[in-house]
Amino acid sequence: MMTKITLRGLWAHKRRLVGSFLAVFLGVAFLCGTLVLSDTLSASIDRFFTQAYASTDVVVRNATSATADSGTPRGMIPSSVLGQVRQVSGVANAEPVIQGAGSVLGKDGKQVDIQGPRISGNWVGDPALNPYRIAEGRAPQGANEVVINRGLAKSGSLKIGDRTAVFTPERVDVTIVGISTFGSQDAFGGTSFTAFSTEAAQRYIAKSPDRVTSVAIRAQSGVSQDELVKRVRAAGLPQSVEAITGKSVAEENVSVLSDGFLALFRTFLLVFAAVALLVGAFSINNTFSIIIAQRTREWAMLRAIGASRRQILTSVAMEATAIGVVGSVVGLLGGVGVAAALKGVFAGFGLGLPAGGIVFTATAAIVSLIVGIVVTVLSCLVPAVRASRVPPLAALRDVEVEPRTASRRRVIIGAVLAVLGVGSALVSTFIDGNAAMTPAAVGAVVTIAAMIVLGPAVARPAAMALGSPAARLRGVAGVLARQNAARSPRRTSGAATALMIGVGVVTLLTVISASLKSSYADQAGKAFAGDLSIGTGQTSTHSGFSGQLSADVAKLPQVADAAGLGNGTVLLDGAKQTVTTTDPARLDGVLHLDTTAGTLANLGNDQIAVDKKTADDKNWRAGSQVTLRFPDGVTQRFGIGAIYKPSQVAGSVVISQAAVVPHDPQALDTKVLVKLKDGTDLASAKAAIKPVAARYGASDIQDRDQFIKAQSSSMDALLGVVYVMLALAIVIALLGIANTLSLSVYERTRELGLLRAVGTTRSQIRSMIRWESVIVSVFGTIGGLVLGLFLGWALVHAVAQGGTGTGTFSVPAPQLIIIAVVGAIAGVLAAIRPTRRATRLNVLDAIVA
Structure with missing residues (x-):
């Protein structure tokens, strides 16, 4: 009997469950697409290398x-x-x-x-x-x-x-x-x-x-x-x-x-799949909470005629499972499309391996199905338990389906979590070295949990504050929108939390990116003592040119000094290490490295220079002896000739190019830093250098400002991809807000009918719902901005404590303003479907609903 009731209930409320279905579908599609794309690339790599050595x-x-x-x-x-x-x-x-x-x-x-x-x-x-x-x-x-x-x-x-x-x-x-x-x-x-x-x-x-x-x-x-x-x-x-x-x-x-590129690539995609699923989980939870709240009398009536709590709980779980199964199965099909789309995007950027076709494995299907169903059921667990506790007498009277204030226990737990999260992040500021990352990461996770728990507690006062402009500017419609957002704090918080997580991740990555770019630019600006930089203009790390270019440029009458910088790989005391190759005697004329011991200008061919972080990690000091094994197998002892503060331009280890050339006949320079003679015109210097650089395949000549900017521009393309990927989470969050408003409109059918009956116009109804959506969206957006800024500050500071020299915290105000504006616009977009439904209500039918 309960199975029939559950199935009929699903059919009767199918329109209300569309938002949950879409959230499950999008989350599973992205997860499945990630796994399918990883399997496709893995199979492609395996096939290519098998083919390459098939007869060898x-x-x-x-x-x-x-x-x-x-x-x-x-x-x-x-x-x-x-x-x-x-x-x-x-x-x-x-x-x-x-x-x-x-x-x-x-x-x-x-x-x-x-x-x-x-x-x-x-x-x-x-x-x-x-x-x-x-x-x-x-x-x-x-x-x-x-x-x-x-x-x-x-x-x-x-x-x-x-x-x-x-x-x-x-x-x-x-x-x-x-x-x-x-x-x-x-x-x-x-x-x-x-x-x-x-x-x-x-x-x-x-x-x-x-x-x-x-x-x-x-x-x-x-x-x-x-x-x-x-x-x-x-x-x-x-x-x-x-x-x-x-x-x-x-x-x-x-x-x-597989262990390098593919592992990082898979992790990169899975992080965003996890964010999408988490956002979807909040949307699903909020949708079921509202639906169950609206069906309180229905559940109570079933209890009154003999249904047990277990049957009620089972019925809700069956509904959730049905949504999870259908959404996940359809999500598998969507995952194939997502994989194909991602494959095309990454191939277009030259970041992926071409493959003959999409590889869809049973593992990807099973994992996606299980995750989709489990996330859906767990998201509905709390509403299901709440529904099973409805007493039979509730069917005989009208009851308030949702408390207007957060419980005291929730406030206490949230406050404790907030203190622990913020405190852990603050503790990381007093810890030196890589150990600072642990309390910073713990603080980040606990702070997110605190904001989720405290959401309903702050939703009401936040809605009242954020709704003040609407109440003043939009009259009755604004006042009603403000009251509607404030009277259901749990609902408002549930819808806003999904958006908060999406915006929080976007803000976090934006802050980290801006901080790293600012730090790189600051380092480059302080270190670069030259006027021009010569490069290939290519984004690949495998491009370069002969070391002879720097010598030829140094001979030009306009040039005071020029030094080439290249890179190579060695085994340093048995560990793989990337080294920067250069002429140390010339480097000092174009690059200022803040040395704490020794000097780079006198670095011999049997010495290396290391940054302070590497020296501290290895317990090295000036004069320490280390072993270098070159790619050709030759082993040689080197002394630590200098120690300098971390520099993004110089890298972790500097070695004389003369020491590397005997072991690498193709030693490349990736850039040449040029110092011009006093009074030399920049344009004329570029004109003189251009034909010399062209002979070596170097076509990119940058002035000082361009060089400094280029040091931090490598993250722009990756950040663009990140924003595209996170757009999915924002879309899911908007679906959750739209679904919440649609269910709210359904719940307030009689109220809307009465408003229309006493003279409220369609325009005012549209304005009321639109402003309610904007209030919820701005609440989530501001929460996400605060969360992202705090986590960004903690993580950037932890990086700085690690001694990398790349921990200058920077607040990208223009980008954050854009995020805030987009959040408000998102509220308007999310209100389109609910407002259409609300304005189409028949007044008489709505009054008697």
């Missing part, structure tokens, strides 16, 4: 791994290894593989903007050992002939027969004789690949005929990979060289990307 049975390479970046080749090995392995029994063929950096000029004369690694190498003649295929033209033969992948050709508007240049990093003028594909794909992800002949690759990339990057081996029929590896290892390879199966190399590369 053994790889002989350098044993040292100094980087976790799969796009960066390992150090070189002696080319004599090739002759050794070709003599091993069971080897059908062995081919030298040479890989390194290589940027190509496009049709416009600038380096082609590629988001991923810019790889150049040799064309491997054995098709079984080469994942690339000639799609047009032929393989390179002459010293200045190249094959480029189709993705690079499209991005640079290049075709067969075109003359261009490749920077390895020295400029090499070449002719394109072929276009290749990676299997059937235009490129491997966002990478570019430029292939020379083997002899040319040794000349331009390895810089010596005695070095290769690796050797790829194909086994004879009947010889397994494991068996061949044993035989190759027994051939007397140098100690710095290792042999590994092709299968292991593929798995290793898959693991690197």
Whole structure:
């Protein structure tokens, strides 16, 4: 019997449950889309690397791994290894593989903007050992002939027969004789690949005929990979060289990307899915609370004729489960569309790997279904328990379905949580080092909980205060809107909380971004002692140019000094470490680093400089000895020659480029900082530098202000993506507000009819509901702004306490004003459907409802 009543109740109130259904649908669709996209990229990565090493049975390479970046080749090995392995029994063929950096000029004369690694190498003649295929033209033969992948050709508007240049990093003028594909794909992800002949690759990339990057081996029929590896290892390879199966190399590369890029990417998306589900949970909870409150007499009547509390509770749970199941199932279909849309967006930004199609796994479906249903049921649990407690006598009289003030227990609990949350955040300000992050994070979580608990307690006074302008400016309609928002504090708080969380996250990220940008700009402004900066103008971290550029620029009559800055990777006391390479003697003329010990100007080729945070973490001081292992496997002892305060420009470790070049024949500079002579005109200096920079593929010349701004602009694109993703949470919150108002209109049908009967116009009714929506939205928006600002302050301060030097708290007033205005506009948009319903009520029918 109760099952029939539940099903009929669902059908009878289906219009009221639309908002909850949409909240479940959107939340599950985003979660499912995230999981599907992650599975799609994971399958794509696995497929690509499996394809790349499908017929490669053994790889002989350098044993040292100094980087976790799969796009960066390992150090070189002696080319004599090739002759050794070709003599091993069971080897059908062995081919030298040479890989390194290589940027190509496009049709416009600038380096082609590629988001991923810019790889150049040799064309491997054995098709079984080469994942690339000639799609047009032929393989390179002459010293200045190249094959480029189709993705690079499209991005640079290049075709067969075109003359261009490749920077390895020295400029090499070449002719394109072929276009290749990676299997059937235009490129491997966002990478570019430029292939020379083997002899040319040794000349331009390895810089010596005695070095290769690796050797790829194909086994004879009947010889397994494991068996061949044993035989190759027994051939007397140098100690710095290792042999590994092709299968292991593929798995290793898959693991690197899965544990690195893909893990961060998945976490990035799951955070926003969690925010969307949390916002949806509040919307669902508020919707069910209102519906159950409106059905108080119905539940009480059922209790009066014999229904038990358990049956009432079960009935509400069944309704919630039904909504969760339907919304989640439909959300799975929506998730496929979300995954396809996200895939297109990220591919458009060059941030994702291309995939043959969407991969929809059973795991993604099951997880999404379970999460969607569980979140829905849990969101309805409190209203369900409340409904089961309705006494039978409530059916015999009118009762107030919702208390007008928050319970004393709620106020006490909320106050305790607020004290603990704020106190924990304040405690973090007295803690030095990375330990400050823990109390800051705890304070953030507890503060959010406090605001949720205290919501109903502050909703009434907040609504009265925020509704004052409406009451003064809109007359009776404004007064009624203010009273309506204030008389149901739990309802107002429930609708506003969903928006508060969405706005709070947006504000938090905006504050953190503004603080980091301000800190970076401040650091760059204080540190940069030069007048100009030369770069490639590319966003990829794999772009750069020859270190000779800084020397040539320094010779110009307008230039007082110039220093190049590059980066590399080493094993520093056994740990992978990115280092900044430069000429320390020249660096002091263009970059002021606040040293606390030693001096950079006198940094020797057997010394490194480290920032204070790194020194403190490792208990190093000036004169301490450390061990560096370079990518080519050479180990060397270095002394700590200087310690400086953290600098975003210089990085954590500075080393002389002269110390790195012997171990990395392609050492790149990513920028050149230039100090002009006194009285030199900036425009004339740029004009003199431009042709020199162009010879090295550097086309971006920035003045001081542009350079400082560029140091913090890298976060703008990511923040834009974040705003787009968080828009979904805001949409769900608006649906919750609209649903609350719609249910409120339904509940106040008789009241609205009486208002119309005594002369209230349709326009006044519309104004009343619209202003009520604005009050709720502004309440949620202000709460989100306060929450985001506080959490932003705590987290930024914790970062500063960690010693990174990037913790300058900044309040981005223009952006916060925009967020506040958008919140108010959102209230107007959320009121569109409820106002339409309210103004269409028939007066007589409404009075007798």
